[in-house]
Amino acid sequence: MRRFLASALVLSSALPAFAAESKGGFPPFNATTFAGQLFWLALTFGTLYLLMSRVALPRVGAILSEREATIESSLAQASKAQAAAEAEAQGLEQALAKAKANAQAIAQEARTKSAREIDAKRSAVEKDLAAKMVAAEASINETKAKAMANVEDIAKDAVSAIVEQLAGKAPTAAAVTKAINAARGE
Amino acid sequence: MELAAASALAKFIGAGLACLGMGLAAIGVGNIFGNFLSGALRNPSAADGQFGRAFIGAALAEGLGIFCFVVALVLLFVV
Amino acid sequence: MAQPGTIDPIHQFEIQKLVPINLFGFDMSFTNSALWMVIAVSVTTFVMVYGSASRSIVPGRLQSLAEMAYEFVANTLTGVTGREGMKFFPFVFSLFMFVFAANMLGMIPGSFTTTSHIIVTAAFAMLVITVVLVAGIVGHGSHFFGLFVPSGVPGWLLPFMVLIEVVSFVSRPISLSLRLFGNMLAGHIALKVFGAFVAALLGAGAAGILAPLPLLLAVALTALEFLVAFLQAYVFTILTCVYLNDALHPGH
Numbered sequence: 001m002r003r004f005l006a007s008a009l010v011l012s013s014a015l016p017a018f019a020a021e022s023k024g025g026f027p028p029f030n031a032t033t034f035a036g037q038l039f040w041l042a043l044t045f046g047t048l049y050l051l052m053s054r055v056a057l058p059r060v061g062a063i064l065s066e067r068e069a070t071i072e073s074s075l076a077q078a079s080k081a082q083a084a085a086e087a088e089a090q091g092l093e094q095a096l097a098k099a100k101a102n103a104q105a106i107a108q109e110a111r112t113k114s115a116r117e118i119d120a121k122r123s124a125v126e127k128d129l130a131a132k133m134v135a136a137e138a139s140i141n142e143t144k145a146k147a148m149a150n151v152e153d154i155a156k157d158a159v160s161a162i163v164e165q166l167a168g169k170a171p172t173a174a175a176v177t178k179a180i181n182a183a184r185g186e
Numbered sequence: 187m188e189l190a191a192a193s194a195l196a197k198f199i200g201a202g203l204a205c206l207g208m209g210l211a212a213i214g215v216g217n218i219f220g221n222f223l224s225g226a227l228r229n230p231s232a233a234d235g236q237f238g239r240a241f242i243g244a245a246l247a248e249g250l251g252i253f254c255f256v257v258a259l260v261l262l263f264v265v
Numbered sequence: 266m267a268q269p270g271t272i273d274p275i276h277q278f279e280i281q282k283l284v285p286i287n288l289f290g291f292d293m294s295f296t297n298s299a300l301w302m303v304i305a306v307s308v309t310t311f312v313m314v315y316g317s318a319s320r321s322i323v324p325g326r327l328q329s330l331a332e333m334a335y336e337f338v339a340n341t342l343t344g345v346t347g348r349e350g351m352k353f354f355p356f357v358f359s360l361f362m363f364v365f366a367a368n369m370l371g372m373i374p375g376s377f378t379t380t381s382h383i384i385v386t387a388a389f390a391m392l393v394i395t396v397v398l399v400a401g402i403v404g405h406g407s408h409f410f411g412l413f414v415p416s417g418v419p420g421w422l423l424p425f426m427v428l429i430e431v432v433s434f435v436s437r438p439i440s441l442s443l444r445l446f447g448n449m450l451a452g453h454i455a456l457k458v459f460g461a462f463v464a465a466l467l468g469a470g471a472a473g474i475l476a477p478l479p480l481l482l483a484v485a486l487t488a489l490e491f492l493v494a495f496l497q498a499y500v501f502t503i504l505t506c507v508y509l510n511d512a513l514h515p516g517h
Contacts, residue, residue, distance in 0.1 A: 037280070039291075039293045052309075
């Protein structure tokens, strides 16, 4: 499109010039300049080639390969460090697991020991309480017997009083005792 | 008509005809990029990798249009 | 010379003598073309030599530029020819940088585009083809000419195929030189003509209101020309790599 436009414009602009038959020449096809251009091109391009091949490109190539080597060694170091870190992490996990197992064993031991102690204490206390209970029952029985004996006396007195009230005469102790026993025997 | 005027006439007509060749080259270049775009729409991930080749092909096709232009210039300026 | 009132886009390609020098009867003057060649070489040398001077692992701007140029051309070359192509790397690199610098410097207003002369581009093309031929013959001897004989061709067709291949080979330097020359020439002619349109419209009184239109087009065209400057240098280089690959690995 660009070239189309350019050539159309060149034609339109060149037309008046050529109508007058005055050729301006076309510099790129002007052969007298060729030798000079070739000479200077050879000089400049040769200089550029020498400079590039001797100086610039080896340097840049060295920089690039140095950077690649540095990156590679850094990466190798990093992967080595990572492997070491992983190994350590594994060792740590193992130690942790061992410690946990130890802790559980210790806890188990402590539990059994305290259970045994508690048992021993409990049986001692139970024995104690049982003995106390026996003693208490004995004293209760004693008290009950005493109270029962007292009740008998009170009953005798009460019966005598009642009979005396009712019959106007105090019974004999033997008759009262017989009556109470007969009532108790029923 | 004298020879000089006739030759000038023929030169201009020839240069104009050479410009038609550039239209054909433009069709060729458009073809390349049109195919590239339709391929890119089908496989977008592979498009970036081949973009350079599209330009190489376009430059080669455009080159032939340039040759037409050079013919036109030669007709105009180098007799 | 152009008549007054016409647009002359060809005058910008004139070779002007800056320092007349006469060697052995040949006119080896220091011309504007030679000046801009020297400037192109200076800019390239500055970037590459000073860019690589600091040698730091984390590069600064100039060093980044030099490294980018190196890697770009190296990847282009190895992408086409493989690792053995690197022995041509200084040549291909110098070629690319010279053409790229010359094209880009031509975009400076008032400068001269050295690659817009057919003799310059033809010299480069002939250099490339010479290198290809020498590399092919030195590397592979007469087996190099197997390049012209594609495999799997029936016997009666062979003479025509060889002829076509030879013509295709000979057309390579022609197309290389003409492509670069034509692109540079057409681009600068178009730029000059549109610039002249702006000036002409401004000077035409009432029509001056239309002057921004060719200006916009000239701006767009300038952007396109920068792209073309790089692209043509790249295409020249990659075709050189393709032809070198044919020399390194001949035969289809």
